[in-house]
Amino acid sequence: MNYWLVKSEPSTYPWDQLVKEKEGMWDGVRNYAARNNLMAMKKGDQVLFYHSNEGKEVVGLAEVSKEHYPDPTAKEGDWVVVNVVPVEKFPKTVTLAQIKGDSRLKEMALVKLSRLSVSPVRREEFDIIVGLAHD
DNA sequence: GCCAACGTTGGC
DNA sequence: GCCAACGTTGGC
Numbered sequence: 001m002n003y004w005l006v007k008s009e010p011s012t013y014p015w016d017q018l019v020k021e022k023e024g025m026w027d028g029v030r031n032y033a034a035r036n037n038l039m040a041m042k043k044g045d046q047v048l049f050y051h052s053n054e055g056k057e058v059v060g061l062a063e064v065s066k067e068h069y070p071d072p073t074a075k076e077g078d079w080v081v082v083n084v085v086p087v088e089k090f091p092k093t094v095t096l097a098q099i100k101g102d103s104r105l106k107e108m109a110l111v112k113l114s115r116l117s118v119s120p121v122r123r124e125e126f127d128i129i130v131g132l133a134h135d
Numbered sequence: 136g137c138c139a140a141c142g143t144t145g146g147c
Numbered sequence: 148g149c150c151a152a153c154g155t156t157g158g159c
Contacts, residue, residue: 007157031142052157096158115141115156137159144153 003126004041005048005058005110006084007117015049015059019086023065026118027073027081034118039068041082048121048129049086050110057093058129062086090133104128 006026008014018024029035041047047062066083073081099105105128109119121129 009157033142056158113141114139114158117156139158140156142153142155144151146151147149 002040002042002045003048003121003123004037004045005050005108005119005121006062007050007052007110010051010054014051015086015089018049018062018084019089023083023085024062025081025083027071029071029079029081029118030074030077031117033113033116035080037118037120038080038082040120041067043067046087046126047084048126055093056096058090058095058099058133059093060086060089061130061133092133092135094129094132098132099129102128 013024026038029038041064043064043066045064047064048058049060049062050058062084064082065085068080068082071079071081096110099108100111105111105125108121108125109116113119
């Protein structure tokens with residue numbers, strides 16, 4: 001079981017849309033590091049859903065429902081998508097400011113590699129964030 | 136809206 | 148293959 005964090009701009013694909021659709025295809029990734037992470041995702045992996053730009057907070061938990069397959073929106077190149085399903089909307093969102101202010105979370109890729117849209121999360125980090133979300 | 140970080144492109 | 152220029156992302 002692995003843990004991930006994906007970023008989406010609420011104006012493009014907010015959490016509520018994933019809930020409405022029941023299952024979302026995570027398309028449009030055009031970055032090699034992010035793609036490699038998508039390809040490493042396994043069915044059942046837990047995925048933190050982060051709103052970038054507006055909100056700047058982790059809003060919910062999703063789960064990989066289908067492992068990587070070719071991105072139908074890619075006209076050229078070897079890009080992939082995964083499918084995710086919503087698991088839980090967090091009772092309390094976890095803001096970027098909270099994450100930056102927590103010494104245990106300072107090493108997160110979210111903080112260190114702020115432009116990476118799909119990043120791995122360590123088990124400990126995942127547990128801490130889920131804990132904060134239910135505080 | 137600005138700017139820093141960083142990935143990508145293209146000239147040499 | 149190096150590196151400058153440029154584009155994009157995302158925090159502020």
